[in-house]
Amino acid sequence: MDDLFLYLILFIAVLLVVWQALAYLRKFKQRAAIPTAVKLKHGDKPINAFITDEALSRLRVGLCIGGGVVGLLFSLLVAMPGFMVVLLSLGGALGGWFGPLRYYQRKVEERRASFERQMLNIVMGFASNLKAGMGISQALRTLAEHMPGVGGEELMLMLEELPLCKDINEAFDLMYERVPCEDLLLTKSAVRLSLKSGGGLTEIMAQLSETIRERNDFRERLANRVEQGKFEAKLMACAPIGIFLILLLIDTELMLPLVTTPMGWTAITIVAVLETLGFLWIRKIVTIEV
Numbered sequence: 001m002d003d004l005f006l007y008l009i010l011f012i013a014v015l016l017v018v019w020q021a022l023a024y025l026r027k028f029k030q031r032a033a034i035p036t037a038v039k040l041k042h043g044d045k046p047i048n049a050f051i052t053d054e055a056l057s058r059l060r061v062g063l064c065i066g067g068g069v070v071g072l073l074f075s076l077l078v079a080m081p082g083f084m085v086v087l088l089s090l091g092g093a094l095g096g097w098f099g100p101l102r103y104y105q106r107k108v109e110e111r112r113a114s115f116e117r118q119m120l121n122i123v124m125g126f127a128s129n130l131k132a133g134m135g136i137s138q139a140l141r142t143l144a145e146h147m148p149g150v151g152g153e154e155l156m157l158m159l160e161e162l163p164l165c166k167d168i169n170e171a172f173d174l175m176y177e178r179v180p181c182e183d184l185l186l187t188k189s190a191v192r193l194s195l196k197s198g199g200g201l202t203e204i205m206a207q208l209s210e211t212i213r214e215r216n217d218f219r220e221r222l223a224n225r226v227e228q229g230k231f232e233a234k235l236m237a238c239a240p241i242g243i244f245l246i247l248l249l250i251d252t253e254l255m256l257p258l259v260t261t262p263m264g265w266t267a268i269t270i271v272a273v274l275e276t277l278g279f280l281w282i283r284k285i286v287t288i289e290v
Contacts, residue, residue, distance in 0.1 A: 046108045046178050049153075059100045067096030084265050111150055112179045118151035119183040120212045126187075127205035136168055136191070136201070154179055169195070183212050229286025237279040240271065 047056070071092025075085040122143065129139030137159070144155035157178075158171045165171045172188035190208055194201040248255045258264035 046111065047104050049111060050104055050107050056100060056104065060097050063096030063100060064093050065096070067099075068093035084262070084269065087269065112181060115150040115154060115179045116181040116183060117216075118147070118149060119181065119187070120209060120216060122147065122151050122155070123183070123187060123205055123209045123212060127202055127209060130202040130205060137162065150179070167195075183215070186211070226287055230283060233279055233282040233286060236282065237275055240275065 045053075047053075051059070068089050069092075071088040071090075072085065075088040125143045125147065126139055129142050130136070134142065140155055141159055144152050144159060146152075147155060154175055158175045161174055162168065162171045165174070169188070169192050172184075172191060176184055176188060186208060187205075190204045191201065194204055244255070244258075258267065
């Protein structure tokens, strides 16, 4: 009867956590359906393209409480030792608190990477519009109206911020704060130098587009090498788990104490910590930043 009650409480706790997560995912999808030009406004942080600060705070608090409760009930259900109850409850709470922030930070990084992939098209389109005789503001507006995705959103926001800035250079600086990438840094530096020295911005943009194309080719080759190293790191990290499952199937009676006794759970905790540290160490080795 006690076990049935614990199972019921655990099911309700998991159901509440999943329900809240699905509710925020539904809000995120509705926000993503809004036209890109109105996702961000002046003064917003990059993370506000996906969730407001208030909603993120509510989500983190809810998942922190839910994660702690789920960890506590699960540890009690499988009769873990006292220190494991505290450790698993604390781990669930910390995971619920930092997990959403890490998730949206990754979304911000994916958004930045998407913008960086569009930089070549942005620079080439900017150069073509200037070559057609348009001014800088007109060339950017025409480009923003025809540029899909993050690139069009950021260009449109920059044009909305332009009347609030003292010049085009400050508007580029604000864009760089939201989506920092080296190609954008080169572009805004080229625009600043051209406006200061009076050089031909059209020719500079054409040369810059060739430079960005060569950099993209190099980054693509490097990314393929890095992904190969990361795959090998994941494979090595999963090998002990695979071996454990194979041994569990071959001789269940021999391996069962590992998940049914306090000593076994202690060993699993130590192995999990060492596995995580080893995976992060190998991942850092194979990751090359340029």
